[in-house]
Amino acid sequence: MALRHIVGRRTKTIVIAVAAYLIAILFVLPYVEMISVAVRPKSELLSRALFPVNADFSNFLTIWSTGFGSNLGTSLQVAGGATLLVLLVALPAAYYTSRREFRGRAVFLLLVLATQMFQPAAMLVGIQREFLSFNLPSPIISLILINAGFNMAFAVWILNAFFGSIPVELEEAAMVDGCSRLGAVRRITLPLAMPGIVTALIFTFISAWNEFLVALTLTLGSSADQRPLTVTINDYIGQYSIDWGHLFAGSLVATVPIIVLFALIEGRVVSGLTAGAIK
Amino acid sequence: MTTTSHQRIPKSRLRLWPQLEPLVWIGPAILLIGIVVIWPVIVMIQSSFQSISPDGFVLGNAGSANFRSLFSEPALAGVLLRTAIWVIGVVAITMLISLALAQLFNAKFPGRRIARWALIVPWASSVMMTSLIFRWALNSNNGVVNVILHKLGVLTAYNSVQADWLGRPGTALAWMMVVAVFVSLPFSTYALLSGLQSIPDEVYEAAHIDGAGWWHRFRSITLPLLRPAIVVAALINVINVFNSFPIIWEMTRGGPAYTTSTTTTFMYTLKQSFIGESAALSVINFSIVIVIVLIFLRVTRWKDQVK
Numbered sequence: 040m041a042l043r044h045i046v047g048r049r050t051k052t053i054v055i056a057v058a059a060y061l062i063a064i065l066f067v068l069p070y071v072e073m074i075s076v077a078v079r080p081k082s083e084l085l086s087r088a089l090f091p092v093n094a095d096f097s098n099f100l101t102i103w104s105t106g107f108g109s110n111l112g113t114s115l116q117v118a119g120g121a122t123l124l125v126l127l128v129a130l131p132a133a134y135y136t137s138r139r140e141f142r143g144r145a146v147f148l149l150l151v152l153a154t155q156m157f158q159p160a161a162m163l164v165g166i167q168r169e170f171l172s173f174n175l176p177s178p179i180i181s182l183i184l185i186n187a188g189f190n191m192a193f194a195v196w197i198l199n200a201f202f203g204s205i206p207v208e209l210e211e212a213a214m215v216d217g218c219s220r221l222g223a224v225r226r227i228t229l230p231l232a233m234p235g236i237v238t239a240l241i242f243t244f245i246s247a248w249n250e251f252l253v254a255l256t257l258t259l260g261s262s263a264d265q266r267p268l269t270v271t272i273n274d275y276i277g278q279y280s281i282d283w284g285h286l287f288a289g290s291l292v293a294t295v296p297i298i299v300l301f302a303l304i305e306g307r308v309v310s311g312l313t314a315g316a317i318k
Numbered sequence: 319m320t321t322t323s324h325q326r327i328p329k330s331r332l333r334l335w336p337q338l339e340p341l342v343w344i345g346p347a348i349l350l351i352g353i354v355v356i357w358p359v360i361v362m363i364q365s366s367f368q369s370i371s372p373d374g375f376v377l378g379n380a381g382s383a384n385f386r387s388l389f390s391e392p393a394l395a396g397v398l399l400r401t402a403i404w405v406i407g408v409v410a411i412t413m414l415i416s417l418a419l420a421q422l423f424n425a426k427f428p429g430r431r432i433a434r435w436a437l438i439v440p441w442a443s444s445v446m447m448t449s450l451i452f453r454w455a456l457n458s459n460n461g462v463v464n465v466i467l468h469k470l471g472v473l474t475a476y477n478s479v480q481a482d483w484l485g486r487p488g489t490a491l492a493w494m495m496v497v498a499v500f501v502s503l504p505f506s507t508y509a510l511l512s513g514l515q516s517i518p519d520e521v522y523e524a525a526h527i528d529g530a531g532w533w534h535r536f537r538s539i540t541l542p543l544l545r546p547a548i549v550v551a552a553l554i555n556v557i558n559v560f561n562s563f564p565i566i567w568e569m570t571r572g573g574p575a576y577t578t579s580t581t582t583t584f585m586y587t588l589k590q591s592f593i594g595e596s597a598a599l600s601v602i603n604f605s606i607v608i609v610i611v612l613i614f615l616r617v618t619r620w621k622d623q624v625k
Contacts, residue, residue, distance in 0.1 A: 052425075052427050055422065056428060058422060059423060059425075059427060059430070059433045060429070060433060062419065062422070062433075062437075063432075063433040063434075063436035063437065064436070066436045066437055066439055066440060066503075066504075067439050069440075069448060069451045069452065069455070069500075070439055070443070070451070072454070072455060072462055073447075073451045076451075085459060085460055086460060087460045087465050087468075087476075089462065089465060124350075127346065128346045128347045128350050129347065131342075131343045131344070131346070131347075132344045132346070132347040134343070135340065135343035135344060139340070141339075141340045142337070142340075143340065144340070147344055147347075147348070148620075149615075149620060150348070150351060152615065152620055153611055154351050154355050156554075156557055156607070156610070156611040156614055157355055157607065157611070158557065158558075158561040158607075160561040160562075160563055160582050160585075160603075161561060161600060161603045161606075162355075162359050162362050162604060163585065163589070163600065164361075164362050164365055164585070164589055164593065164596050164597040164600045165357070165358030165360070165362030165363075165365065165597070165600070166358040167589075168358075168361050168362075168365055168374065169357055169358050171374065184350070184353065184354055187354070188350050188353065188354025188355055189354065189355070191347060191350060191351070195347065245442060248444075249443070249445070249446075251444065251446045251564050252563045252564070252586075269446055269447075272446070272447060273446065273568070276568075287451070287454075290444075290447040293444065293447065294442075294444065294447060297442050297443065297444075298439055298442045298443065300442070301441065301442030302435055302438060302442075305434075305435070305438050305508075308505075308508070309505070309508050309509050309511075309512045310512070312505065312509075312554065313509060313550050313551070313554065314618065314620075316546070316550045
């Protein structure tokens with residue numbers, strides 16, 4: 040009886056595991072196909088073989104002579120700049136709202152919660168006309184501001200929760216021991232909130248890195264090297280033909296580091312995205 | 319030193335400081351929201367009442383002309399209907415599948431961590447790049463979907479109308495919905511997984527002793543306790559799918575004609591020549607988003623969370 044029970048449970052686990060592995064494979068399959076196209080030599084782009092016969096990495100080498108490097112640089116500037124700006128703006132706001140009761144606190148948090156739900160798509164015309172009227176020297180500055188603005192809510196929310204979970208008494212104890220308030224925050228609170236800070240930073244970086252619609256709109260008239268990777272990859276779609284090899288080689292270069300970054304914060308993203316509604 | 323400087327401050331300013339102190343901390347955030355979120359909304363509403371040349375110059379006041387020409391667009395009715403199918407269809411299918419996936423990935427089995435990592439790949443990747451791999455896989459000459467269907471005998475000829483999935487509005491929309499579900503599943507599954515993990519084991523154990531079967535446990539324990547997570551995840555999906563641009567843009571550009579456009583891609587296409595009319599459509603899109611956000615704030619009981 041007991042043995043049958045154990046055997047039954049083991050079969051159940053095996054069935055579950057196999058189903059989960061199959062689904063896991065299904066989720067990465069499109070990206071495996073991406074690799075399979077990127078390593079196809081030009082002569083095999085019309086072939087119906089499921090896998091390339093003479094795979095080579097030439098697309099990954101020749102892509103750099105198309106100016107891909109400067110686009111990678113632009114993406115780094117946009118995503119890095121937006122991340123830094125979010126940190127500067129969200130950190131004090133999240134700390135203060137978690138530590139202090141003040142008039143307008145609820146209204147401020149409501150504003151943050153509402154912006155979390157807004158996306159640039161619904162107000163694109165306004166964004167385009169506003170930022171064109173600023174006449175900024177480079178679309179990179181606009182993209183930094185916009186990406187920071189739309190991702191700040193996530194950061195405020197997750198940091199607010201982290202600061203809230205750190206007892207004020209810890210800071211006060213450090214102040215009794217001779218720390219200034221700022222010193223107490225720096226030595227005690229910030230290190231304890233580090234997982235939240237890292238999550239907010241990586242999340243902002245990834246969203247800005249992957250953003251497409253605003254970048255496509257605001258870099259319309261600017262030189263090719265001012266375009267971030269998503270727009271560059273879209274540019275490989277010509278009117279009559281598509282440079283699939285470079286398109287997917289570029290996509291992989293843009294995607295692989297991002298997946299690794301995302302894996303680091305995977306467990307904490309949901310609570311930030313749902314503004315704490317799902318913990 | 320500090321006392322002397324304090325004495326120099328007039329009394330009225332002393333009383334002002336406690337009110338201004340919050341602004342030092344949250345002011346930058348308000349400023350950023352103001353410039354990036356609120357100002358564009360104002361410009362957008364303003365533009366919807368202006369006559370604007372295709373290169374962006376304001377030619378004058380348009381009154382309600384932009385709205386009137388928008389409502390007389392022959393494509394609009396189809397676009398609105400398609401948007402409803404797109405949003406409801408994608409979100410409903412996503413929630414159903416992720417409900418099953420969350421159950422599966424919540425079970426204990428060896429290698430669960432690695433299997434869950436595979437799940438995040440479409441979430442972390444740029445949606446436009448994911449859409450492009452599907453566009454490739456569906457090309458009528460040697461797309462891998464067609465190659466497999468040909469091997470299975472479903473597809474009779476390459477480069478045929480049958481193989482041109484993205485060339486026909488019906489099949490194009492269906493495939494784009496597949497992609498939209500695919501990229502929405504990771505977040506939804508993770509959200510429901512978090513919801514499942516918050517259900518205490520004791521509840522199930524009690525039901526187990528009572529002899530409740532799997533379906534009964536699911537119906538009477540899991541589903542009701544998971545309801546808040548389901549509602550929140552569904553609403554976030556509604557907003558994401560409604561605003562989604564890259565999938566449709568990269569797979570069909572909303573064409574042929576506007577037969578695969580939603581309000582978001584239609585707004586983008588209009589913007590290329592009729593900025594005022596596009597702004598009018600944006601105002602409508604934005605109003606829809608506001609309604610969804612209000613529902614979201616209501617179901618998440620934001621006041622409890624702010625505390």
